[in-house]
Amino acid sequence: MIPIGGATDYVSGAFFILNCINLKTVEKGVDTELFLTYKYYSVILHCNIKGTVENMPYDYKQTHENILSSARTQFKEKGFRDASVRNICQSAGVTNGAFYAHFKSKEDLFGSIVEPCIEGLKELYCEEKDLCLDIKSSEDIIRAFRQSYSSADSFVNYLCKHREDFLILLDCSAGSEYENFQEDLIKTEAASMTSFLNISKKYVKNPGNITENIVRLGASFLIMTLFNGLRKGMNSEEILKETAMVSDYCIAGYRELLGI
Numbered sequence: 001m002i003p004i005g006g007a008t009d010y011v012s013g014a015f016f017i018l019n020c021i022n023l024k025t026v027e028k029g030v031d032t033e034l035f036l037t038y039k040y041y042s043v044i045l046h047c048n049i050k051g052t053v054e055n056m057p058y059d060y061k062q063t064h065e066n067i068l069s070s071a072r073t074q075f076k077e078k079g080f081r082d083a084s085v086r087n088i089c090q091s092a093g094v095t096n097g098a099f100y101a102h103f104k105s106k107e108d109l110f111g112s113i114v115e116p117c118i119e120g121l122k123e124l125y126c127e128e129k130d131l132c133l134d135i136k137s138s139e140d141i142i143r144a145f146r147q148s149y150s151s152a153d154s155f156v157n158y159l160c161k162h163r164e165d166f167l168i169l170l171d172c173s174a175g176s177e178y179e180n181f182q183e184d185l186i187k188t189e190a191a192s193m194t195s196f197l198n199i200s201k202k203y204v205k206n207p208g209n210i211t212e213n214i215v216r217l218g219a220s221f222l223i224m225t226l227f228n229g230l231r232k233g234m235n236s237e238e239i240l241k242e243t244a245m246v247s248d249y250c251i252a253g254y255r256e257l258l259g260i
Contacts, residue, residue, distance in 0.1 A: 081175030149247030189219035205259030
């Protein structure tokens, strides 16, 4: 089968040869029957090549994956801002027209890579956020702290499973709508901790010792430990080990500050 990319050249060359033959035929005064024979084969050639090109299967899924693969490489090397649709298409072996049959824009393409990671993380977060709200004593507070930090297992495993795309999200998203992802996650974690502490304050001695800044520092410490482990290429066990130490550190600090 003739490759699509070369079919046009093949047809052009074939018709060029046939037309030359036709001209020579006429010039030499060869009879009409021979001339029509050449024209007949010219038409047959046209139909066969045209049919080959038009019936060539278009693998939408493979093209889609090729674009995504190329985009991951371009985003990692150049970042979102400096990566270009042109270079992504060139590396993927597709035309710009084919690109826009799959994605609306470079931003849409970037979102197709990182958005599934974000959504998966949100689902995990929603599963865990309500586990620690049944507080009736200071002992429940400590239990809730430990339960909350111990749930890092599912987060770490998820992050490691999608490491490549999370690193693109964390380090290559400048200029996109996702460039503040890490900071937004820290704010979300800090807001969750603040809600927990507000529920718990009647069971502690020193509720006024916990300020907004301290809560934010605690949230940042934990999240940065997770993401820095990804950046360093640590496996899930190594990241969990560091996360456990950070958890013990934070719990000890909160116990001292709250007086429990």
